[in-house]
């Protein structure tokens with residue numbers, strides 16, 4: 001088996017062991033549940049992950065001890081709340097190799113992409129200072145995405161193109177679930193103003209060559225937005241080393257609560273970007289006609305923030321850091337390979353994306369000949385196995401692969417090898433149950 | 439695995455209908471012409487289950503009762519009872535939704551519109567019953583096999599999808615019949 005060397009394969013790191021995973025599981029009360037008489041086998045962390053006790057406690061502790069409005073008021077609680085809120089920002093920024101003022105809180109990754117798209121729209125309308133001029137786009141300009149994007153990193157750009165008259169283009173996906181890089185080299189060019197792509201596919205599991213794509217976009221002065229939803233939770237990610245201009249991710253996919261995510265933007269870019277949402281907490285002086293805006297990140301955080309969620313997300317990051325992102329990545333790479341190798345042996349099952357032996361994140365989506373994904377999911381649920389079925393918010397990618405829906409099993413640091421094997425064993429029973437002869 | 443429970447959901451009748459798909463058109467439908475054949479009122483409805491992407495298009499042809507003029511209004515109140523003469527569908531989805539469409543095609547063809555509407559109501563009540571209603575096979579025929587679905591609330595939408603499309607198509611027929619001169623939207 002030949003493997004390229006992604007950044008997480010550091011020499012010293014070893015994958016989490018089965019014993020360590022067993023201990024980790026004790027921190028996740030939800031995993032003790034039984035579903036339909038079976039122990040819960042949660043293979044849907046790619047959609048949303050479970051929370052360890054420390055994350056839930058951080059949120060509770062905040063409400064018990066420090067709850068107050070941040071960046072306002074002059075009382076002790078308000079100071080305490082502001083301090084933990086900003087310290088959470090430092091923790092999460094450091095986790096992805098960013099400076100604290102380069103990290104903007106959002107509700108989720110989707111909001112992060114929309115923030116950038118609407119800020120660019122606003123710049124294109126002439127809003128913002130002189131530094132906003134570089135973000136203006138219009139007819140003749142091109143925004144480039146890929147055919148494997150989650151709808152969150154596609155539709156905001158479609159809408160931006162509609163609002164500004166820019167053209168949306170895409171880098172096609174090859175049959176093996178990787179990007180057509182030869183095509184990318186002809187699609188990205190002098191007209192390209194922004195290249196938005198996912199670091200790893202939430203469906204096919206492909207890890208995209210960020211350095212190559214960033215180099216290509218930057219050669220033409222285009223901005224790069226990286227959808228890091230499926231990598232920040234699972235691999236060590238350093239946005240500065242990757243040299244991306246923007247990156248988005250969601251807290252709920254990385255052991256954190258729902259309702260919190262973040263946008264990373266290079267400091268000099270955020271400085272010139274006009275705001276998206278406006279209102280309280282993002283201004284300096286206001287009169288009845290005008291307002292002056294705060295510097296980033298506050299400029300992009302209008303209204304009362306998701307304070308408890310930010311603090312809980314920082315606790316999630318602490319949990320991941322203590323466990324070791326490189327060790328988590330190695331563990332999940334093993335589980336991903338085990339999934340693909342096991343699925344490939346099952347008659348009638350077609351694994352989408354990279355074949356066994358090729359790098360992928362710890363998930364696998366597949367098609368079962370003659371059995372619809374929804375039925376596969378129902379069959380597995382009866383055995384306590386939770387998987388995702390449907391188009392996984394990536395309809396164009398499914399269409400490209402010639403299907404409308406697939407089933408996806410995705411792992412995380414609490415997934416045991418036994419769970420993967422139990423899932424594979426159940427998968428062997430699917431076609432016979434539905435009376436399909438492969 | 440409590441496979442007996444799962445077998446309640448996926449009864450053999452359902453799996454067979456999902457495989458053989460009665461009334462399903464394997465070809466794309468021709469251009470839709472609301473006026474259809476002489477005397478036949480055509481209507482079509484496309485429905486999508488947004489949670490899983492299941493899709494179905496149902497096309498019905500309703501004929502006013504025998505002896506009615508080609509352009510006669512299709513209505514229950516006046517004249518002979520209109521009859522569902524054509525039922526074709528095209529879809530892509532799980533076994534529950536596809537089987538449901540197949541059963542629907544078998545069940546509805548030849549019924550009067552009011553008989554069909556009553557059956558839709560009975561079927562909907564069964565599916566929403568969470569397992570509390572014993573289906574009457576005399577009335578429902580193969581559709582009774584969907585009783586097991588009522589215990590899986592997440593799948594009720596799948597089973598209802600073709601029926602909702604059918605209902606929407608019938609409503610179009612009724613609307614067009616009420617105002618026979620107006621073209622179908």
Ligand SMILES: Cc1ncc(COP(=O)(O)O)c(C=O)c1O
Nearest residue numbers: 108109110150152202227229250
């Ligand atoms: C690759 C990718 N991008 C974007 C998203 C959107 O995340 P959220 O719904 O949390 O905004 C997801 C999650 O479903 C994802 O997997």
